[in-house]
Amino acid sequence: MGNTVSNSSDKHIVDLKRNRRNDATAKALRATRERLQSTHGGTPAFEKELLSMHAQASLQGAAITPFVTVIFAAASAYFSHNPGYIVWALLTLCAHAGNILLIRKAAKRIPISKHQEHWRHLLLAGHVMMGCCWAIFAYQSCEVCGPTADLLLKGAVLLIVLSVTAMCNILLRQAVLYAAAPIVMSLCVQAATSRAMDDIALAGTFIICVGFFTYITGRLYASNLKLLSFQNEKDDLIAELEVAKSLSDEARRRAEEANMAKSRFLASMSHELRTPLNAILGFSEVMAHEVLGPLNNPLYKEYSGDIHRSGQHLLALINEILDLSRIEAGKYDLSEEAISLVDVAEDCVGMVQMRAKSKGIKIRSQYEANMPSIWADEKAMRQVVLNLLSNAVKFTPEGGEVVVKVGWTVGGGQYLSIKDNGPGIAEEEIPVVLSAFGQGSVAIKSAEQGTGLGLPIVQAILTKHGGEFKLKSKLREGTEVIAILPAKRVMQSLPAVSSAQAIEPRKKYFA
Incomplete structure (x- = not known):
């Protein structure tokens, strides 16, 4: 009883954990779908991850801006002979240093902060500051270069800067737009002031490029958001699988321990029960046969017979349970x-003949001639036939008939068929009858009901021999059970016959 309660408790524990785990998984999946379906750039959880990734990427690529600034300032100062570019470079490097300090602080605070929108605004403000520096560069002019060369120099530098900014800030929404806004304003002011076609063309071209790069970075941001969503969903599912596997392993370990405990219990109890049972059977048989002298009261003889029969029933029950336990443990050797x-069939018929006669049941035998030997366990096959015959006699009404047949299968094997004209079994109850400790409604109402282990043991023994077991039954028409042994068990192998050549019994049972 203690084992039963423990196992049941374990089952409830696992089931409850599984329910909670499924709820957590469903919530995670719903949150992921919301992230994927969001149109404003993702949920706060993903926003935080993307901002953190942007900060780390910006720190790793911090040397790009100083390198580009120094190269462009040196080239511009050399070609234009304007020292203002050197001053601009120093101002830009100072602004970049301040921006890096801000990004480094954000990289530390964003993972633990609940106000990621505040940090996003600060990072965008840093881009605006850098944009103002490049706006100052766009406002510079090269008197020596001439209008065409000055236009080409500014256009090339600003487009390169815009491209670098777009590539380095795909994880920060609207970064390109904020960084390019001061430059656009500077170019527009220059075009409005000079009214020159070159300045107007440069401003228009740059505005178009800004729109294009803003669109591209927006698409890349959305793609990264989806990839991050898929990654998080995959991580959630992997974690779920790991939890399920660990719980499954734990449940399996507990089941194996319970099974081993059951086997040990049955092994020890079999010895403890059989020892007093042998004494009970022996002394009750001595008393029933009055070996040591007549009993003064005839009721004592009747009681001793009842004790002997009850002991035999209990011993048969113990033997069936032990057989099933050995089969389940894989220790049933043939x-x-x-x-x-x-x-074997004739011997078993002789064993149940007296019991059948007491109920007025007729047993008819139909054996095919010249049946060769089979390679099998005689004790196990005798147990199979006795179980099937005992069931047939048990459930056949008085004056009924049991037919026992042994013959060839279509495939060259041998079969044993036992058919009765008892009450039969309902079709929906057949799986119950074939399960361990399962009994149909007729067996439950019967005064001779057994343990429900006979048919499962028969199935297991036939499976150990590589054979099959079939049960056919209809209510009020009787039951037919068929034990089949494969052709490889037949000592004198015969060629398989086709269905057209098979004789009528073969068609009837195995067509």
Whole structure:
């Protein structure tokens, strides 16, 4: 009883954890779908991750801006002979240093902060500051270069800067737009002031490029958001699988321990029960046969017979439970030899003949001639036939009939068929009858109901021999059970016959 309660408790624990785990998974999946379906750039959880990734990427690429600034300032100062570019470079490097300090602080605070929108605005403000520096560069002019060369120099530098900004800030929404806004304003002021076609063309071209790069970075941001969503969903599912696997392993370990405990319990109890049972059976048999002298009261003889029969029933029950336990544990070994299935069937019919006669049941035998021996365990096959015959006699009404047949299968094997004209089994109850400890409604109402282990043991023994077990039954029409042994068990192999050549019994049972 203690084992039963423990196992049941374990089952409830696992089931409850599984329910909570499924709820957590469903919530995670719903949150992921919301992230994927959001149109404003993602949920706060993803916004925080993207901002953190942007800060780390910006720190890793911090040397790009100083490198570009120094190169462009040196080239511009050399070609234009304007020292203002050197001053601009120093101002830009100072602004970049301040921006890096801000990004480094954000990289530390964003993962633990609940106000990621505040940090996003600060990072965008840093881009605006850098944009103002490049706006100052756009406002510079090269008197020596001439208008065409000055236009080409500014256009090339600003487009390169815009491209670098777009590539380095795909994880920060609207970064390109904020960084390019001061430059656009500077170019527009210059075009409005000079009214020159070159300045107007440069401003228009740059505005178009800004729109294009803003669109591209927006698409890349959305793609990264989806990839991050898929990654998080995959991580959630992997974690779920790991939890499920760990719980499954734990449940399996507990089941194996419970099974081993059951086997140990049955092994020890079998010895403890059989020892007093042998004494009970022996002394009750001595008393029933009055070996040591007549009993003064005839009721004592009747009681001793009842004790003997009850002890035999209990011993048979113990033996069936132990057989099933050995089969489930894989420790049921076959002692195979050459036996005759017909001889085994005849012996078993003789054993139940007296019981059948007491109920007025007629047992008819139909054996095919010249049946060769089969390679099988005689004790196990005898147990199979006895179980099936005992069930047939048990559930056949008085004056009924049981037919026992042994013959060839279509595939060259041998079969044993036992058919009765008892009450039969409902179709929906057949799986119950074939399960361990399962009994149909007729067996439950019967005064001779058994343990429900006979048919499962028969199935297991036939499976160990590589055979099959079939049960056919209809209510009020009787039941037919068929034990089939494969052709490889037949000592004198015969060629398989086709269905057209098979005789009528073969068609009836195995077509």
